[in-house]
Amino acid sequence: MTRTSFSGTLAASPLGDARIVTAAEFEFTRIAGRRTTIATPVSPAAGATHVTLHVVRVAAGESFSPDGSVGEENTAVVFDGRGTATVGSRSHPVERAHAVYAPTGQALSLTADAEGLTVYVWRTPLTAGRRPGTDPEPFSTLWDETTQLRGFGGTGQIAPDSDRATMNFVFWPGNGSSQLCLHCGIQQPGQTFNVHLHPDSDEAFIAFEGIGQMYLRDRWIDVAAGDVLYAAPGVLHGARNPHTGPDARRFVTCGGPSPYDPALYSAAGLSSDVR
Structure with missing residues (x-):
C-alpha cells in the first residue's frame, strides 16, 4: 500500500467573492510521483476566506492523508469508488455517499481499494476560542435523516x-x-x-x-x-x-x-x- 500526503495548495482559478467551478474545470495534478491526483477548486490561495476544498482521486492501493490534518478540521464525502477511511485509531469501510469527519487532533486517511476512490475533502484550521467536541461522530452518510x-x-x-x-x-x-x-x-x-x-x-x-x-x-x-x-x-x-x-x-x-x-x-x- 502506498501512502500519499499533501500539505500545499495547487493552482486554482481566482474565486473573487463567489464562483461556481464546474467539474470540467478541475485541474488535477499528480502528487509526489504517485498515481493519486488532486485538484483544489477552493482555497485561501484562490481567494477563499476560511476553507480549502480538494477533489482527490485516490489510486487503487494508495492512501491520501492531508499533511497537517491533526491540527485542523477535515470532512470528506465519497463521490465514487470504495475504500477505507481512518480517523485517528478508528477505521470504517466507505463507498459513494459515505461521509467522514476528522476533528482537530485526529488525522484523516483515505485508502482506495481496487476500484480507486474519488473524494471531496474540506479543510479548515480551528478558530481561536472553539473547542473540539467531547465525542464527535467520525462516520456517517449523506442520507442520515436523524437531524x-x-x-x-x-x-x-x-x-x-x-x-x-x-x-x-x-x-x-x-x-x-x-x-x-x-x-x-x-x-x-x-x-x-x-x-x-x-x-x-x-x-x-x-x-x-x-x-x-x-x-x-x-x-x-x-x-x-x-x-x-x-x-x-x-x-x-x-x-x-x-x-x-x-x-x-x-x-x-x-x-x-x-x-x-x-x-x-x-x-x-x-x-x-x-x-
Whole structure:
C-alpha cells in the first residue's frame, strides 16, 4: 500500500467573492510521483476566506492523508469508488455517499481499494476560542435523516419559494463537530433550498447527484453532479431543482458554511452548542 500526503495548495482559478467551478474545470495534478491526483477548486490561495476544498482521486492501493490534518478540521464525502477511511485509531469501510469527519487532533486517511476512490475533502484550521467536541461522530452518510432542517425560508433578501427542500445535518455541533459542518440538501423535483447568506462564514458545497441550479450573487446557474459552489461571507446562494414531470429526478447537494453558521440550527429549533 502506498501512502500519499499533501500539505500545499495547487493552482486554482481566482474565486473573487463567489464562483461556481464546474467539474470540467478541475485541474488535477499528480502528487509526489504517485498515481493519486488532486485538484483544489477552493482555497485561501484562490481567494477563499476560511476553507480549502480538494477533489482527490485516490489510486487503487494508495492512501491520501492531508499533511497537517491533526491540527485542523477535515470532512470528506465519497463521490465514487470504495475504500477505507481512518480517523485517528478508528477505521470504517466507505463507498459513494459515505461521509467522514476528522476533528482537530485526529488525522484523516483515505485508502482506495481496487476500484480507486474519488473524494471531496474540506479543510479548515480551528478558530481561536472553539473547542473540539467531547465525542464527535467520525462516520456517517449523506442520507442520515436523524437531524434535519425542513421548511427553510432563507434569510430575507429574496422572496422564498413555497416548495422547500429538506436538509440533513450529517456533521454538526449536535454530534460533536466544532467548526466544519456537513449538510446534505435533498431537492426533490420542483423544490428549493431557499436563497440565504452567512455573515461570517465561507460556503463551499457541491452538486452531488443529479442536475439542478445553484443561486449565486443574483442569479440561478445550471449545474451538474461534481460542480462546486464557493460563496464568501455575505454572498447570497441557494439550490433548487427546477425539473418536474415523470422523468425528473432529485438533485442532491452537500457541504456547508465554515465556520458553521448557528442560524441554520436555530432555524431548525436546535442548539449550536458543541457536544
